[in-house]
Amino acid sequence: MKTLFLDCTFGIAGDRALAALIDLGADISYIVDQLRKLPIEPFGIEVHNITNQGIAAKKISIFYQSEKNQHQSTHEISKIIAENELPVKTKERSLAIFHEFANAKGKLNGIDSNEVYFEIASIIEIIGFCLALESLKIEEIFASPVPAGFGHKMTAHGLYPIPSPVTLELLKGIPLAELNVQRELTTPTGAAILRSLVKKFIPIGGHVVDKIGYGAGETDFDHPNVLRALFISPIKQDPNQERESIYILEAQLDDMTGEGLGFAMERLLAEGALDVFYTPVYMKKNRPGTLVTVLVSLNLADRCEQILLEETTTLGVRRSMWSRNILDRRFIEVETPYGHIKVKQACKRNKILHQAPEYEDVARAAREHKVPFQTVYQYAMKLAMNEQMGD
Incomplete structure (x- = not known):
């Protein structure tokens, strides 16, 4: 399964998105042949190799043989897509984009989306x-947060704010990035693509970049006016290596009760966090506070980050990627006069480096038999060592 990541650092538009996929390897002949099967105005697409602010990219130009019938309604477009022999997935995706686009525009213009x-x-x-x-x-599409730009632009209807009302309507619920540029960075078409097709808006961390394509736009900026399209795949752990990548989530608090912190820890561990711990720290104005640290696997980081935002008083969560060298873990069970006791063993290449009886088993046996904790612990440890020597 191929996964696409749209790096919208400088915004997104329809022409940049198509050009970036062509640069990534999409077959332009296939695209044009399929489009020419549709009953739309005769057209041509030219693909240019350009350099935009030092970045080699593809740029497309669309031209027509006639200036007539340059517009079609949503109803007509839906009928054209449904009745023609486009691939099923292409039909579904195209209709989804037009549906979102038309709903946003219809809502703002006070007309039916059709x-x-x-x-x-x-x-x-x-x-x-x-x-x-x-x-x-x-198969899957992810994207970065997207900047929309700011300022004003002149349209056929007069002076409009940036982002345009349609673009802003389509960007509702999508994380916006900051880029201090007084121009339009994201167009309605680009916003409709994001709203309709992107599964999740995420940072690129936790993935391997396999291939990159660049699509350039028409306008010249002080920054590269390009969209990056990336093939990505999850970081795969080598089964022959002990290192693995994890995320560290951190937040500092100075206004939360111990009960609240305890509940947050319970939720994080129940969600699957690898570890959660609290460290006393001093914060601004010498206030005593607590540093919350969460170790979490790559696939659960977003969920645990949300729990921190929901269950604690923090205003933000820091995230960094670390690698760790871990030992294999296994359990054995030893038979003591106080019952069965599990012993956790930490191994490397089948060699036992550490082992220790499980606390809950030892504590239960000590309570039931009314003997000291250390008596049960040492007995279980001795049996485990004897078993190891026997191996």
């Missing part, structure tokens, strides 16, 4: 992008 009209260029960019996904056999 009466919203799209320019032919937008139709080609959207369906072309979905055909490019098909060409690359992409």
